[in-house]
Amino acid sequence: xxxxxxxxxxxxxxxxxxxxxxxxxxxxxxxxxxxxxxxxxxxxxxxxxxxxxxxxxxxxxxxxxxxxxxxxxxxxxxxxxxxxxxxxxxxxxxxxxxxxxxxxxxxxxxxxxxxxxxxxxxxxxxxxxxxxxxxxxxxxxxxxxxxxxxxxxxxxxxxxxxxxxxxxxxxxxxxxxxxxxxxxxxxxxxxxxxxxxxxxxxxxxxxxxxxxxxxxxxxxxxxxxxxxxxxxxxxxxxxxxxxxxxxxxxxxxxxxxxxxxxxxxxxxxxxxxxxxxxxxxxxx
Amino acid sequence: xxxxxxxxxxxxxxxxxxxxxxxxxxxxxxxxxxxxxxxxxxxxxxxxxxxxxxxxxxxxxxxxxxxxxxxxxxxxxxxxxxxxxxxxxxxxxxxxxxxxxxxxxxxxxxxxxxxxxxxxxxxxxxxxxxxxxxxxxxxxxxxxxxxxxxxxxxxxxxxxxxxxxxxxxxxxxxxxxxxxxxxxxxxxxxxxxxxxxxxxxxxxxxxxxxxxxxxxxxxxxxxxxxxxxxxxxxxxxxxxxxxxxxxxxxxxxxxxxxxxxxxxxxxxxxxxxxxxxxxxxxxxxxxxxxxxxxxxxxxxxxxxxxxxxxxxxxxxxxxxxxxxxxxxxxxxxxxxxxxxxxxxxxxxxxxxxxxxxxxxxxxxxxxxxxxxxxxxxxxxxxxxxxxxxxxxxxxxxxxxxxxxxxxxxxxxxxxxxxxxxxxxxxxxxxxxxxxxxxxxxxxxxxxxxxxxxxxxxxxxxxxxxxxxxxxxxxxxxxxxxxxxx
Numbered sequence: 001x002x003x004x005x006x007x008x009x010x011x012x013x014x015x016x017x018x019x020x021x022x023x024x025x026x027x028x029x030x031x032x033x034x035x036x037x038x039x040x041x042x043x044x045x046x047x048x049x050x051x052x053x054x055x056x057x058x059x060x061x062x063x064x065x066x067x068x069x070x071x072x073x074x075x076x077x078x079x080x081x082x083x084x085x086x087x088x089x090x091x092x093x094x095x096x097x098x099x100x101x102x103x104x105x106x107x108x109x110x111x112x113x114x115x116x117x118x119x120x121x122x123x124x125x126x127x128x129x130x131x132x133x134x135x136x137x138x139x140x141x142x143x144x145x146x147x148x149x150x151x152x153x154x155x156x157x158x159x160x161x162x163x164x165x166x167x168x169x170x171x172x173x174x175x176x177x178x179x180x181x182x183x184x185x186x187x188x189x190x191x192x193x194x195x196x197x198x199x200x201x202x203x204x205x206x207x208x209x210x211x212x213x214x215x216x217x218x219x220x221x222x223x224x225x226x227x228x229x230x231x232x233x234x235x236x237x238x239x240x241x242x243x244x245x246x247x248x249x250x251x252x253x254x255x256x257x258x259x260x261x262x263x264x265x266x267x268x269x270x271x272x273x274x275x276x277x278x279x280x281x282x283x284x
Numbered sequence: 285x286x287x288x289x290x291x292x293x294x295x296x297x298x299x300x301x302x303x304x305x306x307x308x309x310x311x312x313x314x315x316x317x318x319x320x321x322x323x324x325x326x327x328x329x330x331x332x333x334x335x336x337x338x339x340x341x342x343x344x345x346x347x348x349x350x351x352x353x354x355x356x357x358x359x360x361x362x363x364x365x366x367x368x369x370x371x372x373x374x375x376x377x378x379x380x381x382x383x384x385x386x387x388x389x390x391x392x393x394x395x396x397x398x399x400x401x402x403x404x405x406x407x408x409x410x411x412x413x414x415x416x417x418x419x420x421x422x423x424x425x426x427x428x429x430x431x432x433x434x435x436x437x438x439x440x441x442x443x444x445x446x447x448x449x450x451x452x453x454x455x456x457x458x459x460x461x462x463x464x465x466x467x468x469x470x471x472x473x474x475x476x477x478x479x480x481x482x483x484x485x486x487x488x489x490x491x492x493x494x495x496x497x498x499x500x501x502x503x504x505x506x507x508x509x510x511x512x513x514x515x516x517x518x519x520x521x522x523x524x525x526x527x528x529x530x531x532x533x534x535x536x537x538x539x540x541x542x543x544x545x546x547x548x549x550x551x552x553x554x555x556x557x558x559x560x561x562x563x564x565x566x567x568x569x570x571x572x573x574x575x576x577x578x579x580x581x582x583x584x585x586x587x588x589x590x591x592x593x594x595x596x597x598x599x600x601x602x603x604x605x606x607x608x609x610x611x612x613x614x615x616x617x618x619x620x621x622x623x624x625x626x627x628x629x630x631x632x633x634x635x636x637x638x639x640x641x642x643x644x645x646x647x648x649x650x651x652x653x654x655x656x657x658x659x660x661x662x663x664x665x666x667x668x669x670x671x672x673x674x675x676x677x678x679x680x681x682x683x684x685x686x687x688x689x690x691x692x693x694x695x696x697x698x699x700x701x702x703x704x705x706x707x708x709x710x711x712x713x714x715x716x717x718x719x720x721x722x723x724x725x726x727x728x729x730x731x732x733x734x735x736x737x738x739x740x741x742x743x744x745x746x747x748x749x750x751x752x753x754x755x756x757x758x759x760x761x762x763x764x765x766x767x768x769x
Binding site: 165174267 | 585633656
């Protein structure tokens with residue numbers, strides 16, 4: 001007998017992983033949560049059937065969503081993380097002793113609960129004394145914040161479920177207001193390859209571009225996400241991710257990373273022509 | 285009398301039976317279960333087009349129901365605690381017209397506030413009934429028309445003892461309720477009937493701790509838009525009557541304007557929605573009230589927005605406030621409701637029900653979740669920050685007291701001429717002009733145009749309001765009565 005997990009990447013494309021066993025299945029107020037064990041990717045979990053985190057490739061996503069902004073502004077002290085219930089983003093942030101406080105806002109407690117139980121690899125820093133966890137809608141949390149954060153990381157699901165509100169103008173508008181004058185916003189930015197994702201990617205980019213003076217997009221290769229080619233958005237009120245890169249400072253921290261390095265930092269902003277073209281035409 | 289089982293859906297069952305029997309159709313509709321119109325079938329889906337049936341032996345006939353439609357109407361009547369419930373598929377407009385024409389012949393008087401929906405004014409044109417307008421109460425701050433004061437109704441009755449009925453708009457679009465029970469007692473004590481345009485009040489029949497419904501207040505007839513807050517398909521409604529003995533007469537009047545090809549998709553949607561609310565209404569509307577209460581409380585934390593709530597209640601012109609409505613006064617941040625409506629739609633991809641000169645209205649209903657409500661709250665927070673202006677120089681009212689010169693029907697059919705709106709002050713209107721929504725005429729046939737009305741029209745237009753009702757769609761000229769007329 002073979003048990004396969006299959007995600008429908010598009011109507012016509014499927015991605016499958018051979019599953020050893022299912023470790024958890026639950027329905028929260030917001031979504032269905034499943035945890036599986038596999039030979040190829042180790043443990044992984046899905047939300048409403050969509051791949052979120054695997055033990056084998058999570059480092060790529062978490063390296064890229066955290067170290068890019070952290071190497072750009074060494075003075076980041078207060079961080080807001082939205083989503084990120086698996087804890088991987090917080091784990092990477094906690095490696096910086098210069099960070100004083102992290103607010104993590106995850107709408108679904110069940111995601112944190114299963115991460116604590118099955119994914120100590122990502123959830124290991126959620127008990128760091130600098131971390132406060134709030135279980136509420138990120139859109140609500142950010143609405144009342146004013147000039148408070150140096151960095152906001154939007155580590156959300158796709159915009160087809162509870163994450164939908166995190167791809168909207170009202171959300172980015174409130175984020176802008178919650179950031180201080182050197183603030184940086186980094187968000188997971190979907191993939192540029194398949195049509196359905198492409199559409200949300202362009203919309204998110206358009207909304208951010210209308211608000212922030214500096215907006216750049218960077219990329220990484222994430223094997224278990226649709227098309228494998230994933231984008232991140234970088235936006236700030238002034239700090240440029242390439243010109244202001246503090247390479248010597250960051251290398252002096254001696255952090256060991258499996259994916260990120262300061263050469264890749266510059267390289268990841270160099271986009272393929274078809275992606276550049278999509279981003280240039282978002283306002284049309 | 286034993287109660288009927290509210291879990292039944294007799295019309296739906298009969299439709300299902302027709303499909304299951306695989307009946308060969310040599311009747312209309314000509315698309316024959318979609319086979320004749322594959323493009324439409326692909327758009328609507330197999331199932332919807334399959335159920336688009338026509339009146340048949342087993343499906344009864346909407347104009348003269350004796351079978352499943354009649355039985356389904358009786359079940360609905362019990363759900364609403366009414367003497368009888370008519371299934372309406374021509375919109376609540378048909379129900380409003382039937383109410384008025386059931387009690388008023390040409391020349392009969394009807395007492396009503398002027399801030400009624402265009403369907404009521406149109407019913408006056410159709411029937412030839414003569415309106416006796418009672419000024420609705422006005423909220424000075426919000427600038428909107430409220431319910432009618434009981435003493436004003438009593439004065440109108442005493443001055444017009446031959447009036448046949450009082451027509452009440454309850455709740456208003458904003459969710460403002462009159463003292464309906466008091467009005468019914470008063471009118472009935474003079475032998476005058478009470479008709480209620482309850483288009484926005486379906487949920488009053490099914491929820492807990494909501495304002496009193498027209499039937500419970502003892503009103504004689506009510507028009508209820510099941511599709512607005514009850515979940516049925518657009519254009520489907522109920523007409524309710526208190527006394528079953530009136531059923532035959534009301535049916536005859538209804539048949540003057542009601543279609544003879546009633547859509548079974550709409551009838552089925554009424555049947556299923558009635559079942560849903562009869563069985564689940566309490567929990568559905570408790571959830572809606574909870575969401576709306578949360579939204580109101582969060583909105584109150586944002587200075588600049590004023591939220592309509594029970595603090596407005598004054599026992600007369602505001603007898604109650606519908607807790608499921610999210611009405612917000614926006615003028616203190618320098619924006620008309622119309623402008624906020626447009627910004628929400630154009631910049632935030634959020635559609636609300638309407639915006640007028642001072643307020644916006646968001647409908648929160650059975651289909652909403654807290655995540656969607658958060659989007660609206662976040663957007664309004666952001667809009668205040670980005671678009672706030674100096675509020676001076678904004679028009680401060682929604683409602684202008686009309687001066688009535690002719691009856692609506694008389695003016696509508698009189699000899700007219702066309703003049704520019706800008707030069708129409710002092711002339712008598714032959715048509716109706718309004719911002720839509722809310723669809724309450726700024727000026728109606730038979731009313732005197734004034735500089736104030738003209739200013740209101742162009743102000744609303746300049747703020748982005750959709751002005752409608754007149755023949756000239758460019759909103760430049762209007763029909764007025766000829767001077768010697």
